[in-house]
Amino acid sequence: MTLLFIMIAAIAVPATGIWLSETNTPPAEQEPTVDVVRTDTQKTESVPLESYVAGVVAAEMPASFEKEALKAQAVAARTFILTQTLKGNDVTDTVDDQVYKDEQDQKNMWGSEYEENKGKIEEAARETEGKILVYNNEPITAAFFSSGNGQTENSEDYWQSAEPYLISVASPWDKEAPNFEQEVELPKQEAEEKLGVSLPDSGVIGDVTQRTAGGRIASITIEGKSFTGREVRELLDLPSADFQMIADGTEVVVKTKGYGHGVGMSQYGANGMAKEGKTYEEITAYYYPGASLEEASVFLTR
Known part of the structure; x- marks a missing residue:
């Protein structure tokens, strides 16, 4: 523990317990x-x-x-x-x-x-x-994180536990971060295995059905299967839950904003x-x- x-x-003589101090x-x-x-x-x-x-x-x-x-x-x-x-x-x-x-x-x-x-x-x-x-x-x-998408997150939108001091606030300075916008490329087969779905060969992947107060994905439907943004982020090891996935032949390109959970x-x-x-x-x-x-x-x- x-x-x-x-x-x-501080320092005492073990045998006698006398403090090594002039006083x-x-x-x-x-x-x-x-x-x-x-x-x-x-x-x-x-x-x-x-x-x-x-x-x-x-x-x-x-x-x-x-x-x-x-x-x-x-x-x-x-x-x-x-x-x-x-x-x-x-x-x-x-x-x-x-x-x-x-x-x-x-x-x-x-x-x-x-x-x-x-x-x-x-x-x-x-x-x-x-x-x-x-x-x-x-x-x-x-809680802290590297950089956001321009807005922090309500704690309950990521951890399902509301804290009155962990609420969404504007964070415009994040746009200056070198990792504000990133692209992650994954083999389509790998993404399919991790998500448990069959993906199209081209076009935008998924239908975002809800966003959080901080602008990240709260829920998304991918080929008939529902996920939270956090689930997709963790399954695909993405920098952020603010993402867009695009199928490009045998590859999946994921564009993200921010780095971290955002709380x-x-x-x-x-x-x-x-x-x-x-x-x-x-x-x-x-x-x-x-x-x-x-x-x-x-x-x-x-």
Whole structure:
């Protein structure tokens, strides 16, 4: 089970329990730690909370982004790990939770830019230290994604679970993302096998019967079989649930907008807002309407 806890003792002599302090009084509370299951070794590592947050920001957001966007990501990462801990969930270093890269991973990723990028990201984490997002006196599910189609998604339209702070908002900055529009080509036979249908040799595939508040496909009928947009996205491993499929002989060309599930904070949207001079407080307030910034320590000591 993942543990996030306050370590009260710093260094004590095990045999006597005497604090190694000139005044013989307990030291101040140390930083909380996070237990992370590392996929390469399948071993659990205990990581100081703020080091973990910086490692998530390093893995989840380009270091070239504006600092206020990095700070917004740090708050989201810190909030996410707290909610998982309070639920008693194990946490991995993958997209199943949130990606985490340690110091060696960062050196491998950044090479000669390691020191500069590390300093920038650690500063972003430090300047938001302890800050989390709260709604109705509880830490929120701080969902985030790479880029959208110009609009974020209501949580119930993707996860069938409504959260008042995960509602559709305009995200026009997404259009500047390099992955805003993409084309995915699949062998027609592969697409047929994954969808369980026979596809035509040419033309637009499917009849969109409903769209979500965020403009993604809510439901689509393909050759008489009904799917949700999320189902097609996951079956065909598409970047987004905002897509159009076209049959072209032995190939299926899928045109998509955005990258990710679309719920919560758009990372490219956050960067766009930061470029316009918005602070991390304004960015998180925009993408998580109604949520407020609070101190994590309040929840760690309940």
